[in-house]
Amino acid sequence: MSWTFTSRLEEFPEAAAAWLRADPTRNTVPLTVLSRLRHGLWADDPTLGWLTDGGDVRGAVIHTPPYPVLLGDIPLGSVAALAETLRGRPISGVSGFKEQAEAFAAAVGLAESSRMVQRLYRLGDLRPPSSTGTSRPADEADAGWVASWMRDFMAEAEPENAGRDFLPEMRHRIAQGEMVLWVDAGRPVAMAAFSRPISGMSRIGPVYTPPGSRGRGYGSAVTHAATRAAQRAGADLLLLFTDLANPTSNSIYQNLGYRPVSDYASIAFAPPA
The missing domain is CATH 3.40.630 (Aminopeptidase)
Known part of the structure; x- marks a missing residue:
């Protein structure tokens, strides 16, 4: 080989x-x-x-x-x-x-x-969560603050990559219809993305709820909405990743109907001396 x-x-x-x-x-x-x-x-x-x-x-x-x-x-x-x-x-x-x-x-x-x-989780039977509010696709007018939320998400999930400019990527994903917002009382309170289907596969992520809006079921709701959007786009294989150190997210996604597949590692290396 x-x-x-x-x-x-x-x-x-x-x-x-x-x-x-x-x-x-x-x-x-x-x-x-x-x-x-x-x-x-x-x-x-x-x-x-x-x-x-x-x-x-x-x-x-x-x-x-x-x-x-x-x-x-x-x-x-x-x-x-x-x-x-x-x-x-x-x-x-x-x-x-x-x-x-x-x-x-x-x-x-x-x-x-x-x-x-x-x-890595794969969707079995999708189950609806309970939360107030409704979903909508993000549009170009949302791009600036969606990019800001993406920086906040990366600061929590991958701080070493949080400093880059996310605006071009978010504009692209919005144009592709991949960004879903959850709105309650007239304001966006959470976001989730999905990848356009490839060979019938779509992956959900990132999913982000700002700290001030957590604990109200918005993360579950927007994940469900992004999953449904991916299915409408043609996906019949739905995947997502969770951090094993975060028991809350693992529980949330299993409650929606996602089932474990296998474990995945991201290993960072120290710069050479």
Whole structure:
């Protein structure tokens, strides 16, 4: 087996994209990032890699600095060679299913600075929550404060990435119809996003309720609304991630009908001395 890399999106082979699409549950994150790249987002110096064995594609990875290396559901036996090939490049971290991500971290020779373990959930039977208010899609007039909420969300979830400009991405997602707001008493109180369906798969996230509006069921309500919006857009496979350190969110999503699939790790590396 051997790894091949390119920084040119047009050189990423269709066979590698097809390998990702063949299991949209376990390859959900690389698939959605690849879609963003094709729409001109996160395009600064990307690295796209694919694993071949006897001419057949067996795996794929995507790296869009400053974000971590994203592992598709690659064979565990290929991880050490991948890490060795990427050694010396500016890598801030790795994200993937827990076993592969931990194997990469052990092989790449960089000191771990932090990690977040998440759980991937898949929707079973969607159940409605109980909350006051109603949903609506975000529009262009909402873009500024939606981007501000996104910065607040990242400051809580991924503080190392909270400083970037989220406005272009939020404008794109609003234009795509991916941003859903929950409104109560005439004002937005929570937001959730969904990815446009790829091979029937859509992933919910981020979900954010500002601190002053928490504890009233808005997070559950807007997640339900975003799930329904994704279904109306054509998704029949609905996924989301939760932080295992947050029992509240894990309980909320299971109450809506989401069921665990597997654990996922995001491991950050300390900058080289």
